[in-house]
Amino acid sequence: MSQPEKSLFELSSPGRRAWSLPALDVPEVDPKQTFKDSARGDNHLPELSEVDIARHFARLSALNHHVDKGFYPLGSCTMKYNPKVNEKACRIQGLADIHPMLPRKAAQGALRIMYELAEFLKEIVGMDAVTLQPAAGAHGELTGIMMIRKYFEKRREDRLEVLVPDSAHGTNPASVTVSGFKSVQIKSNDKGEIDPAELDRACTDCVACLMVTNPNTLGIFEPEVKKICDIMHAKGSLVYLDGANLNAYTGIHRPGDAGFDCMHINLHKTFSTPHGGGGPGSGPVAVNRKLEPFLPRPVVRKDGDRYRLDFNRPDSIGRVLAFNGNFGVLVRAWTYIRMLGADGLRDAAEAAVLNANYVRAGLEGVFDLPYKERSLHEVVFSGSNLKKYGVKTLDVAKRLLDHGLHAPTVYFPLIVPEALMIEPTETESIESCDAFVQAMKSIAEEAATDPDALRAAPRKTPVRRLDEARASRELDVRYPLTEDAVGDTEA
Amino acid sequence: MKYTPHTDADRALMLERIGVKSVEDLFSGIPADIRVKGRLNLPEPLSEMEVLAELGRIAASNRSPVCFAGAGAYDHFSPAIVDTIVSRPEFYTAYTPYQAEVSQGTLQAIYEFQSLVCRLFDMDVANASMYDCASALAETTHLARDQTSRAKVLVSEGVHPHHIEVVRTYAHGLNIPLKPVPLDRDVTDVTELRRMLSDDVAAVIVQHPNFLGSIEPMAEISAAAHQADALLTVSVDPISLGVLAPPGAYDADIAVADGQSLGIPLSYGGPYLGLFAAKKRFIRRMPGRISAKTVDVDGNTGYVLALQTREQHIRRERATSNICTNQALVALAASVYLSVMGKEGIKAVACHCLAKARYLADRIAALPGFGIANQALFFKEFTVSTPVPARDIVAKGIEQDLLPGVDLGMFDNKWQNRLLVAVTEKRTKAEMDRLAEFLGGFGSQ
Incomplete structure (x- = not known):
C-alpha cells in the first residue's frame, strides 16, 4: 500500500508560514503586559506553507469514497447527488457574509428564504408549522420530543414513556432519554410492521407518544399508519414521525394527512444538501396545531410583505441552537426545491423507489430477503445465506470496497440478522445499479468458491481492515506533543 | 430541473425486470386515502440561471454593513x-x-x-x-x-x-x-x-x-x-x-x-x-x-x-x-x-484584534456621553454605555452601512443603553474612525 499521509504536525517546520495580515494601523498592544499571568505561552500549533496545506488535504481527500466518485448505497443515509448550484447559492454575497444579529430590516432576504423554505416544507409534509433551528436529524428528533414533553406538562398530564419500535434508528431511543422520557421498545410483527393490536396493548396512560419511521427501516410503508395514529390519539397520546425516509414519497403522500403530530426532516437526505463527511446537516421539525405553541424560539413570521423573527412565544421549549439554524444548509434546500418544483420532487421519489426495486429484483435469490413486502426507497437483504461458507455480512461489505463501491449500511436494522440495507437513491442510473448488482453477485459466488478472499477483503483500499478494539483500548486520539515541547503556561 | 438520469427506455426496461407495469404499481403499499391528490402547491420549477438570479435579488435585499457586531459570531478573515x-x-x-x-x-x-x-x-x-x-x-x-x-x-x-x-x-x-x-x-x-x-x-x-x-x-x-x-x-x-x-x-x-x-x-x-x-x-x-x-x-x-x-x-x-x-x-x-495561521498567525490575529479593540474603545471613551462599561480587561469585544438607547444607534447605523454592534437591550431591559462592540482584524482604522464619528453624533444631541 501507499505511504501513509504524514500528519500536519509531522509536516510542520519552524519558521514556515501560510498567513498574511495587513500592517497594523493602530498602536500595538503587548498581550503579555496586558494580561500578565493570564497571557498565553506557546500554543504548539504547526507551522506550514500554503503549498504544504493544499497538498496535505488534497492527498487526504484522495483516500475518501464519495458520491461524486461513485455508488454510495448507504441505507437510511440517502447519499444522493449534491447539485453543484447549491454550493454556489449558499456562497452568494448577502447570504454568506451576514451577521445573525443583523436587525430585521437589514435581513429581509435571509428571513424570506427561511420563511419560504418553512412554507415549502409545510406543504410537502402536510403540517401546520415548521422550525428550521435544529442542526441535524437527531437534533430535530430531540427538539420534537422535547416539544411533546412540554405539551403534556402544559396539560398537567404525567406521561413519561415513549414507545419506540425495535426497528427504529438508534437516535430515536437516545433522543427519548435525553428528553427525560423512558424509552419502551415495541416488537414488530412478522412482516416487520407495527401491529395495531400490540400497540393498543402497549399504549397505557403513561405513554406520551409513539415514534414511527415510515417507510420503516426495512423500506416498507406501514400499511396501518392511519389506524396507528388513531389508536394513539384515542388514548390521548401523540405520534412522532422520524422523517429520515421522506425521500420515498415526496409529492405522493403527506404524513400530516395520516395524522402524525410531529416530524423531523433531514434536509441533507431528502433535499440533497451535502453530508459533508458527517455534517453540517439540518433537521427542521414540522408540527400540527397542537404542538405549534411549543416550537423553539424564535419563529419567522410574515406581516404583509415584511418578515420578522417572533420571540414572543411563552410556551416555547426555548432555543436549541444559538442562532438561526444552519442557514447555509437552508439556502441549499431552498434552491433545490425551487429547481425541482412539485413535479421534480415527485419524480425524485419515483426514481428512488424504482432504483431500490430494480436492485431488489437483481439480488433476490442471491441474498436472503427476510421481509418480502413491497419496498419503497430501500431494501434490506440478509447475508445469512453465506454463513454456511463462514462468510459474514461484514466480509461482503469489505469486498464491495475492492469493487470501488461503497457498502450498504450493515447490521441495521437490528431485527434483520446480517443485515444489508441498500438505498441506491434516485440519482443513480440503470448502469450504476447494474454494476452494483453484478458486484454483489460476484461476491456471493466468491463466498462459495473462495471465502478466504472475502474474509481478507479489502485489499485495494488505502488501508485494510483496521483494529477497532485496539483503537478503543489505546485511545490514541490526538497527535502527541513532542518531548522537547515546552509547558503551555510558561511565560 | 431534474437530477434523475432515467430515460423512458431505462424506465421501461427496469419496470419489466421488476415485473410491474408502471411506477405507480411500486407505490401500491401506500393506502389510497392518504395519497396526494393532484400536485403539491409549490412554485414552478426554475432553471439554474433563473434560480441564481432570483437568489441574487433576494440576497440584495439583505444589507452587508461594516460589521462591529459579535455576541458569539465574528467577522474574521477566512483565507x-x-x-x-x-x-x-x-x-x-x-x-x-x-x-x-x-x-x-x-x-x-x-x-x-x-x-x-x-x-x-x-x-x-x-x-x-x-x-x-x-x-x-x-x-x-x-x-x-x-x-x-x-x-x-x-x-x-x-x-x-x-x-x-x-x-x-x-x-x-x-x-x-x-x-x-x-x-x-x-x-x-x-x-x-x-x-x-x-x-x-x-x-x-x-x-x-x-x-x-x-x-x-x-x-x-x-x-x-x-x-x-x-x-x-x-x-x-x-x-x-x-x-x-x-x-x-x-x-x-x-x-x-x-x-x-x-x-x-x-x-x-x-x-x-x-x-x-x-x-x-x-x-x-x-x-x-x-x-x-x-x-x-x-x-x-x-x-x-x-x-x-x-x-x-x-x-x-x-x-x-x-x-x-x-x-x-x-x-x-x-x-x-488553524493550519494556515499556525503558531505565529493565531497570535498575530489575536494581537491585531486586541490592539484594534483597544484603539476603538479609547476613541469611544473620549466621546461625550459614551463610556466603556467593562471594569475588567477585555480582548476583542467590549460594552459601551450609550447616551441614547442602543437600539436607535443600531437602526441609524444600518442606514449608513454600519452595524455599530449588538443592542444589549434585546437581552435585558436594564441594558437598553448598552452596545456590545466587537473588533476583528478585518476592521481598519478608517472604519473605526468612521464608527467613532458616527457615535459622536449621538453624544452631542
Missing part, C-alpha cells in the same frame, strides 16, 4: 484556501466514516482536528465537533452530572444569554437544575459563587472572555469550583487563545467554544461548529464522534471511529448523547484555518 479545501467533493459529498478503509481522509482530518483543538485549548482530548457552542455547552451538563453524581449546575450570568437558553432547554429535558451565578459589575461574582457551591453542584459554567467582553478571574473561579469538588466548564473564544492562557492552564475540566471564528462564514448564524474538549478521564462519557489512530491487518497506520459503544447507534437509549451527524465539514474548515 482563500479554507473554502477551496472544503469545496473538494471528496470531503463534502462523503458521509460519516462508517467504512473506515475508504474514509481515511475524513478520519485523519478528524484526528488532526482533535489534535489542533487539544493544542489550542491545552486539553487532553477533544471530539469530532458538536453543532455549535451553545449545544456543546448544553451537552456538558449531563457529562458533569453523570461524572460527579451530583445534581445541580451553576451557570455564570456572564455566559451568552442564547447559550444559557439552550443549556436551559436541554437541562429541562435532562432534569438538571440550573442556578445562575450573578455578576459583580461585569465579571462573575466569585464571593457569591463560593457561597453557592455545595456538595450537590456538579459543575460551574463560565464564559471567558464573557458575554460582555470581560476577562474572567479564571484562576479564582477554578480554585473555588475545585475546592468544592465541582467541575469547571469553560466556554472560550478560540481566537482569544492566541493571547490568553488556554483552559488547560487554569485546570478547566471541560472546555467548549464556537469554532465560527476559525475561518467560518457568518452565514446568518450557521452552520457553525462546537468545539468540545475535556480531561482524559472523561473520554468515555464524552458526546460525539472520536477518531483514533490504530493499525490495519498489515500493520499500517490508519484511523477509525473509537468508543462507538458510547454512541446512539450502538447504545441506543443508554447512549451518552443522541448526537449522530455533527459538523464535520465545518470542523475541516477550522482545521485548515
Whole structure:
C-alpha cells in the first residue's frame, strides 16, 4: 500500500508560514503586559506553507469514497447527488457574509428564504408549522420530543414513556432519554410492521407518544399508519414521525394527512444538501396545531410583505441552537426545491423507489430477503445465506470496497440478522445499479468458491481492515506533543 | 430541473425486470386515502440561471454593513484556501466514516482536528465537533452530572444569554437544575459563587472572555469550583487563545467554544461548529464522534471511529448523547484555518484584534456621553454605555452601512443603553474612525 499521509504536525517546520495580515494601523498592544499571568505561552500549533496545506488535504481527500466518485448505497443515509448550484447559492454575497444579529430590516432576504423554505416544507409534509433551528436529524428528533414533553406538562398530564419500535434508528431511543422520557421498545410483527393490536396493548396512560419511521427501516410503508395514529390519539397520546425516509414519497403522500403530530426532516437526505463527511446537516421539525405553541424560539413570521423573527412565544421549549439554524444548509434546500418544483420532487421519489426495486429484483435469490413486502426507497437483504461458507455480512461489505463501491449500511436494522440495507437513491442510473448488482453477485459466488478472499477483503483500499478494539483500548486520539515541547503556561 | 438520469427506455426496461407495469404499481403499499391528490402547491420549477438570479435579488435585499457586531459570531478573515479545501467533493459529498478503509481522509482530518483543538485549548482530548457552542455547552451538563453524581449546575450570568437558553432547554429535558451565578459589575461574582457551591453542584459554567467582553478571574473561579469538588466548564473564544492562557492552564475540566471564528462564514448564524474538549478521564462519557489512530491487518497506520459503544447507534437509549451527524465539514474548515495561521498567525490575529479593540474603545471613551462599561480587561469585544438607547444607534447605523454592534437591550431591559462592540482584524482604522464619528453624533444631541 501507499505511504501513509504524514500528519500536519509531522509536516510542520519552524519558521514556515501560510498567513498574511495587513500592517497594523493602530498602536500595538503587548498581550503579555496586558494580561500578565493570564497571557498565553506557546500554543504548539504547526507551522506550514500554503503549498504544504493544499497538498496535505488534497492527498487526504484522495483516500475518501464519495458520491461524486461513485455508488454510495448507504441505507437510511440517502447519499444522493449534491447539485453543484447549491454550493454556489449558499456562497452568494448577502447570504454568506451576514451577521445573525443583523436587525430585521437589514435581513429581509435571509428571513424570506427561511420563511419560504418553512412554507415549502409545510406543504410537502402536510403540517401546520415548521422550525428550521435544529442542526441535524437527531437534533430535530430531540427538539420534537422535547416539544411533546412540554405539551403534556402544559396539560398537567404525567406521561413519561415513549414507545419506540425495535426497528427504529438508534437516535430515536437516545433522543427519548435525553428528553427525560423512558424509552419502551415495541416488537414488530412478522412482516416487520407495527401491529395495531400490540400497540393498543402497549399504549397505557403513561405513554406520551409513539415514534414511527415510515417507510420503516426495512423500506416498507406501514400499511396501518392511519389506524396507528388513531389508536394513539384515542388514548390521548401523540405520534412522532422520524422523517429520515421522506425521500420515498415526496409529492405522493403527506404524513400530516395520516395524522402524525410531529416530524423531523433531514434536509441533507431528502433535499440533497451535502453530508459533508458527517455534517453540517439540518433537521427542521414540522408540527400540527397542537404542538405549534411549543416550537423553539424564535419563529419567522410574515406581516404583509415584511418578515420578522417572533420571540414572543411563552410556551416555547426555548432555543436549541444559538442562532438561526444552519442557514447555509437552508439556502441549499431552498434552491433545490425551487429547481425541482412539485413535479421534480415527485419524480425524485419515483426514481428512488424504482432504483431500490430494480436492485431488489437483481439480488433476490442471491441474498436472503427476510421481509418480502413491497419496498419503497430501500431494501434490506440478509447475508445469512453465506454463513454456511463462514462468510459474514461484514466480509461482503469489505469486498464491495475492492469493487470501488461503497457498502450498504450493515447490521441495521437490528431485527434483520446480517443485515444489508441498500438505498441506491434516485440519482443513480440503470448502469450504476447494474454494476452494483453484478458486484454483489460476484461476491456471493466468491463466498462459495473462495471465502478466504472475502474474509481478507479489502485489499485495494488505502488501508485494510483496521483494529477497532485496539483503537478503543489505546485511545490514541490526538497527535502527541513532542518531548522537547515546552509547558503551555510558561511565560 | 431534474437530477434523475432515467430515460423512458431505462424506465421501461427496469419496470419489466421488476415485473410491474408502471411506477405507480411500486407505490401500491401506500393506502389510497392518504395519497396526494393532484400536485403539491409549490412554485414552478426554475432553471439554474433563473434560480441564481432570483437568489441574487433576494440576497440584495439583505444589507452587508461594516460589521462591529459579535455576541458569539465574528467577522474574521477566512483565507482563500479554507473554502477551496472544503469545496473538494471528496470531503463534502462523503458521509460519516462508517467504512473506515475508504474514509481515511475524513478520519485523519478528524484526528488532526482533535489534535489542533487539544493544542489550542491545552486539553487532553477533544471530539469530532458538536453543532455549535451553545449545544456543546448544553451537552456538558449531563457529562458533569453523570461524572460527579451530583445534581445541580451553576451557570455564570456572564455566559451568552442564547447559550444559557439552550443549556436551559436541554437541562429541562435532562432534569438538571440550573442556578445562575450573578455578576459583580461585569465579571462573575466569585464571593457569591463560593457561597453557592455545595456538595450537590456538579459543575460551574463560565464564559471567558464573557458575554460582555470581560476577562474572567479564571484562576479564582477554578480554585473555588475545585475546592468544592465541582467541575469547571469553560466556554472560550478560540481566537482569544492566541493571547490568553488556554483552559488547560487554569485546570478547566471541560472546555467548549464556537469554532465560527476559525475561518467560518457568518452565514446568518450557521452552520457553525462546537468545539468540545475535556480531561482524559472523561473520554468515555464524552458526546460525539472520536477518531483514533490504530493499525490495519498489515500493520499500517490508519484511523477509525473509537468508543462507538458510547454512541446512539450502538447504545441506543443508554447512549451518552443522541448526537449522530455533527459538523464535520465545518470542523475541516477550522482545521485548515488553524493550519494556515499556525503558531505565529493565531497570535498575530489575536494581537491585531486586541490592539484594534483597544484603539476603538479609547476613541469611544473620549466621546461625550459614551463610556466603556467593562471594569475588567477585555480582548476583542467590549460594552459601551450609550447616551441614547442602543437600539436607535443600531437602526441609524444600518442606514449608513454600519452595524455599530449588538443592542444589549434585546437581552435585558436594564441594558437598553448598552452596545456590545466587537473588533476583528478585518476592521481598519478608517472604519473605526468612521464608527467613532458616527457615535459622536449621538453624544452631542
